[in-house]
Amino acid sequence: MLKRKFRFLLALIALFICLSSIEKTYAKYVTAASGNADISISRWNIKLNDFDITNGSNFSSAIIPAFNGNDYIAADIIAPGAEGQFDITIDGSETDTAYSLDFAISVSGQSDVKDLIITKYTIGDDLTEYTYDGNLITNFNLTDEKNITYHFFVKWNDDDLTETMNNSDDTTAAVNNGKAIMDINIKVTQLVN
Numbered sequence: 001m002l003k004r005k006f007r008f009l010l011a012l013i014a015l016f017i018c019l020s021s022i023e024k025t026y027a028k029y030v031t032a033a034s035g036n037a038d039i040s041i042s043r044w045n046i047k048l049n050d051f052d053i054t055n056g057s058n059f060s061s062a063i064i065p066a067f068n069g070n071d072y073i074a075a076d077i078i079a080p081g082a083e084g085q086f087d088i089t090i091d092g093s094e095t096d097t098a099y100s101l102d103f104a105i106s107v108s109g110q111s112d113v114k115d116l117i118i119t120k121y122t123i124g125d126d127l128t129e130y131t132y133d134g135n136l137i138t139n140f141n142l143t144d145e146k147n148i149t150y151h152f153f154v155k156w157n158d159d160d161l162t163e164t165m166n167n168s169d170d171t172t173a174a175v176n177n178g179k180a181i182m183d184i185n186i187k188v189t190q191l192v193n
Helices: 002-027 167-173
Strands: 044-048 083-095 099-107 116-123 135-142 148-157 183-188
Touching: 044 183, 083 099
Parallel strands: none
Antiparallel strands: 044 083, 083 148, 099 135, 099 183, 116 148
């Protein structure tokens, strides 16, 4: 019986050693890992006439109208019949998404001169003239050139058939140091599928 107890004890010790060995063997293959997925966020940096629109929304100081003048009207002023232009340069080269530009240009409610009109616009160095109807939407895909200048041609409309101000109104605006103001609103929107 003692022999039997001894064998039983020896079998228990062997079983304990075996189980301990198996646990350690399996423990060698139990591992854990953790990490972070580092994904780049797209850039959204669009400039209008070198004005970063992410820093503010009023870029009025960046729009500089130019009036060449002629034999009857001095340069850099507006008068009935005067024509000039202002440029808006869009720089979206630091943007990693497709986007849409929505131009809305109109005479400001604060303008003393109500007869300002956009006669046409051109794009970049292309001399093709486009008619402006009060709204212009342009989409830019990822592969498109994203640094482009729009040239808008503005005129003080002095045509009796289409003007809203008469000669007396024109004179009053000039004598009272009136303002000729256009509202220029540009909405930039990311394009999604």
